[in-house]
Amino acid sequence: MTDTMHQVPIPTSISDAARQALDVPAGPAATYPTLDDTNGWLQQAEQVNAYIHARFADYPLPVVASETEINGVHTYILRSNEVADDDRSPIYLDIHGGALIFGSGEACKVMNSVAALTNGMITWGVDYRMPPLHPFPAALDDCLAVYRALLEVRDPADIFVGGGSAGGNLAAALLIRAKQEGLPMPAALVLLSPEVDLTESGDTFETLKEVSRPTLSTLKEVNLLYANGRDLADPLLSPLFADVSGFPPTFLQSGTRDLFLSNTVRMHRKLRVAGVKADLHVFEAMPHGGFGGLAPEDLELNAELRQFLDQHRSIRTEDHRH
Numbered sequence: 001m002t003d004t005m006h007q008v009p010i011p012t013s014i015s016d017a018a019r020q021a022l023d024v025p026a027g028p029a030a031t032y033p034t035l036d037d038t039n040g041w042l043q044q045a046e047q048v049n050a051y052i053h054a055r056f057a058d059y060p061l062p063v064v065a066s067e068t069e070i071n072g073v074h075t076y077i078l079r080s081n082e083v084a085d086d087d088r089s090p091i092y093l094d095i096h097g098g099a100l101i102f103g104s105g106e107a108c109k110v111m112n113s114v115a116a117l118t119n120g121m122i123t124w125g126v127d128y129r130m131p132p133l134h135p136f137p138a139a140l141d142d143c144l145a146v147y148r149a150l151l152e153v154r155d156p157a158d159i160f161v162g163g164g165s166a167g168g169n170l171a172a173a174l175l176i177r178a179k180q181e182g183l184p185m186p187a188a189l190v191l192l193s194p195e196v197d198l199t200e201s202g203d204t205f206e207t208l209k210e211v212s213r214p215t216l217s218t219l220k221e222v223n224l225l226y227a228n229g230r231d232l233a234d235p236l237l238s239p240l241f242a243d244v245s246g247f248p249p250t251f252l253q254s255g256t257r258d259l260f261l262s263n264t265v266r267m268h269r270k271l272r273v274a275g276v277k278a279d280l281h282v283f284e285a286m287p288h289g290g291f292g293g294l295a296p297e298d299l300e301l302n303a304e305l306r307q308f309l310d311q312h313r314s315i316r317t318e319d320h321r322h
Contacts, residue, residue, distance in 0.1 A: 008210070008211050010022045010023060010285070011284070011285050013284055013285065014284055014285045014295075014297065015291075015295050015296045015297060017291060017292075017294060017295035017296065018285065018286070018291040018295040018296070018297050021287075021291040021292045021295060022257075022285065022287070022291075029217045029218075030217055032044070032221040032222060032225075035221070035224060035225055038132045038133070041101065041131065041132040041225065042132065042133075045101055045102055045104070045130070048098070048102040048103075048107075049102060049103065049104060049105060049106070049107040050107075052098070052102065052103060052107035052110065052111070053106045053107050053110055056110040056113075056114070059293070061110065061113040061114065061117065062080065062081065062117070063078045063079060063080050063113045063116045063117060064078065064079050064080075064081070064085075065077070065078045065109060065113065066078075067109075067127075070124070070145070070146050070149045071145035071146060071148060071149045072145065073126060073127070073128065073142045073145050073146050074127040075124055075125060075126055075127060075146055076108065076109050076112050076123075076124070076125035076127065077122065077123070077124060077125075078109075078112055078113055078116040078122075078123045078125060079116060079121075079122045079123065080116055080117050080120070082120060083116075083120060083121060083122055085122070087153065087154075089121060089122045089158075090121045090122070090154070090158040090159065090160060090187070090313055091121055091122045091123070091124055091150060091153075091154050091158065091159055091160070092115065092116075092119045092121040092122070092123045092124070092160045092161075092162060092309075093123075093124050093126070093143075093146065093147060093150060093159065093160065093161045093162070093171075093186070094111075094112050094115040094116070094119075094123050094124065094125045094126070094162060094163065094167070095125075095126055095128070095143055095161070095162070095163035095167035095168075095170045095171050095174070096108050096111040096112060096125065096126075096163065096164075096166075096167050097111065097163065097164040097165030097166045097167040097168070097195075097289075098111075098130075098165070098166055098167075099165070099166050099195075099219050099222050100130060100131070100139065100166040100169065100170075100195070100219075100222060100223070100226040101130050101131050101132075101222055101225065101226065102130075103130075103166075104127055104130060105127065108125055108126075108127045109125065109127075111125070112125025114293070115162070118302045118305060118306060119160070119162075119305070119306065119309055120306060120309065120310065121160065121309070121313075124146060124150065126142055126143050126146050128142035128143055128170070129142055130226075131225045131226050131228070132225060135225065135226055135227070135228035136226055136227055136228050136230060136236075136237060137236065139170055139226075140170060140173050140174065140177060140236060143170050143171075143173075143174045144174060144177050144178070144181075147161070147174055147178065147183070148183070151183065151184065156184040156185060156186055156187065157187050158187065158313075159186040159187060160186055160187055160188050160189075160190070160309060160312075160313075161174060161175065161186045161188075161189050161190070162189065162190030162191070162192070162251075163190070163191070163192070163194070164191075164192035164193060164194070164289070165192070165193055165194065165195050165260070165288065165289070166195050167192075167194075168191040168192055168193065168194025168195060168196060169194055169195040169196055169198070169237075169238075169239060171189060171190070171191060171194070172189070172191060172194060172196055172239035172242070172244075172267070173235075173236050173237075173239050173242075175189060175244075175247055175248075176235060176236060176239055176242045176243075176244075177236065179243075179246060185246065185247065185248045186248055187248060187249075187312050187313065188248050188249045188250065188251070188308070188309065188312040189247060189248050189249070189250040189251070190250070190251045190305065190308075190309075191250060191251065191252045191253075191264070191267065192252075192253045193253060193254050193255075193258050193260045193261075193263070193264055193288055193289070194239075194252070194260065194263055194264060194267060195219070195260060195263060196238060196239045196240040196263050196266075196267050197238045197240040197241075197262075197263050197266070198219075198223040198226070198227065198232040198233075198237050198238045199232045199233050199238055200218060200219070200220060200223075202261075202262025202263055202266060203262045204258070204259055204260070204261040204262040205218065205259060205262065208257065208258070208259050208261065209259065211257050212257055212258060212259035212287055212288060216258075216259045216260070216287070216288040216289075217259070218259075223237075239267075240263065240266055240267055240270060243274075244270055244271055244274045244276060245274040245275065245276070246274075246276075247271060247274070247276045248276075248312075249276070249277040249278070249279075249308075249312055250271055250276060250277070250278045250279070251278075251279050251281070251304075251305060251308045251309075252264050252267060252268050252271075252278060252279065252280045252281070253280075253281045253282075253283070253301060253304075253305075254280075254281075254282050254283075254286075255282060255283040255284070255285065255286025255287060255288070255290075256282065256283070256284055256285055256286065257285050257286060257287040257288075258286060258287055258288045259288055260288060261282070264280070264282075265280065265282070268280040279308060281301065281304055283297050283300075283301065284297075
């Protein structure tokens, strides 16, 4: 074996494809510019966005895609061939990940395309503004603007909201803002390894900080850049600390090698204590972002997510009939 994951053995309890995904050099921890180095942050974002786009270049993403402005926000509209292009199809509002600073433009489009292939709905992907030029609350404002527009064209029962990692932060914060402004909740919420605690106070930020590399390490510098002087424990920055009563049924996912495992399990408990129906899926040895998308475990996660979405879509459909 190579020097992988800081010498942590790769378990035999996972698929061969998952083992191969873990069998990569650990590499150094990520480094970031100083908070006042705007050009440095912009250059790093450009490099990471190019990497994200290139990563998917060899994967078939058979979706019909277009782009538009929705309430002034650049947004991608995507659907797979199985989804009807009509006003009766439910819409999934997908909020991309990327540490709250990466994933704009074409990188956003490819991540939204992956979501569209899984959810079986028309997908609206929000290409939200990000630091260093647009810190908090710009990204959340953009997500709320698109959600408002979505409520004008769909019944809340036909709207689903989801995001992974940083997108999970914004998806949860969006519903908090919606509650504050008296907007209805969507049919369901999806939080995939969500970055819901920017203070990084959970147990696995220590216990898994070596194991989780190279897929993820602390994002404290990035979180400070995003917050722009605001308290990181503010519920709109760290939705884990918000009042989540009244949230819709929620799907949460993480893995035992995911730095954000504590984020996910704590959010699950928070939702359950608040009386929200919440399903938690934790996968053996899965790092942040999964095993690359093609391992049996990745496909199992996609199937579980699709089953969750279909279940809540059919329940809502039945409700409409009676």
